[in-house]
Amino acid sequence: MTYVKPSFRHPELPKNDLGFTKKDYEGAISTLCGGCGHDSISGAITQACFEMAIAPHRLAKLSGIGCSSKTPTYFLGNSHGFNSVHGRMPSVATGANLANRDLIYMGVSGDGDTASIGMGQFVHAVRRNLNVVYIVMNNGCYGLTKGQDSATADVGSVSKNGINSFNAIDLPALALELGATFVARSFSGDRTQLIPLIKAAVSHHGFALIDVISPCVTFNNNTGSTKSYDYVREHITTADVVDYVPPGEEITMEYAEGSSAELTLHDGSMLQLHKLAPNWDPRDKLAAMQRIYLSRVNKEILTGLLYIDPDTQDLHDILNTVDKPLNELREEDLCPGSGALEEINRSLR
Known part of the structure; x- marks a missing residue:
């Protein structure tokens, strides 16, 4: 077995609008356990950035400590990256963002890195x-x-211990309470849902949380675990189907009257929502909090875009900082x- 990727790629591989192939968005070969949901999330990030035609050098990926925090090695190998200490990724992301607002920042964390040792860091970033x-890779x-x-293990859940x-600490519910302006939940095994959510989060102006249930095949994929593949597939319920439409692309999707909504983001991109849950409006914060609570009571795993505030101010707007990155100031x-x-x-005076 080799851990060196072959350099050869077919010369006719599809290219995005910048002329990059998907290979330009890949990283090293994963050393995580075979079947780990985290690898599926890495693949979704790779695909989303390729389809959005993001120049790799414009993205900065940050992480803490844990299986999840190893994953930035496995995608966007040509991007900026910083692997911080346990639970401290949000502080590094805050400092980097304030120093250079022109980059796209993607923080990757786990349920321990965020909901335990990093909880204080997480809440202040929100x-x-x-x-x-x-992105929380939640197993x-x-x-x-x-x-x-x-800390995200459900009460009564059976593990090998x-x-x-x-x-459990419900991170989307906590983020809503703290004022997050984009809150979503997904499943690592659902690329059709996850990829558009990542695209929408990248285009959002402010804090964008995606809590991804990502089963641990080695320690938490057994009968009785509420984070196992079988349990998630049996209890998953979807609030909406998201379609991300980039600026300038013709909108061709159609839904029955009364079953869809369109949201325009700050960069001109658009979200089209096909609502599966009755009367679902992701702009209604109170309804989102109530629906998350009901899903816990009914032992459902609610996925999709749970809440979004398309008209929001980020930290730079609040602090009224200069438009230029600090390293460009003369x-x-x-x-x-x-x-x-x-x-x-x-x-x-």
């Missing part, structure tokens, strides 16, 4: 509306330390002269 795509266990239950006695930008200082002093 409440500040940091412009980042925050309900600590894969690196042999499968102990994580026994029955979990504690209530002396005349940083030192405008004594006249400007005198005007500031005059305003404070």
Whole structure:
């Protein structure tokens, strides 16, 4: 077995609008367990960025510690990357975003990295509306330390360590409470749903959470686990089907009257929603919170775009920062002269 990817690719591979092939968005060969849901998420990220024709050098991928945080090695090998310490990815993402607002930031984390040691970091990134795509690869266990239950394991769920006695932290519900402006949940085995959600999250102006149920085939794929492949497939329910339409592309999809909605994002791209749940409106925050609660009561796994605020201010808007990245500021930008200082002093008298 080899861990070196062959350099040869067929010369007639499809290319996106920038002239890149999908190979340009790949990374190293995964060393995760065969069948791990995280690899499917990496594949969805690769496909989404290829289809959106994102120049690889315009994306920065950040992670913490855990099986999930290894995955940035396995996609977008030509992008910027930073692997931080356990639970501290949001702080690194905040600093990087404030220093260079021109990059697209994608944070990859796990249920332990986010819902346990990184909880304090996560909640402040949400409440500040940091412009980042925050993907949680949620398997309900600590894969690196042999499968102990994580904070997102459902009460009564059975793992190899026994029955979990504690209530789970529901990250989408928490994100809604804290003011997140884009909240979604998906399943690693549903690329048809996940890829458009990633595209929409990238286009969103503000904090975009995608909580992805991603079964751990080694430690948490057994009978009784609520994060196993079988359980998720049997209990999954969808709020809506999302179709992402980039700017300039003709809209050709049609749905029956009363069953669809269109949302225009800040960059001109569009989301078309085919609503499966009755009276579903992802712009209604209260309805989203109620539906998430009902899904827990009914032991359902609610997926799709749960909530979005298409008209939102991100951290740069709130802080009124300069438009230029900090590394592009020149002396005349940083030192405008004594006249400007005198005007500031005059305003404070």
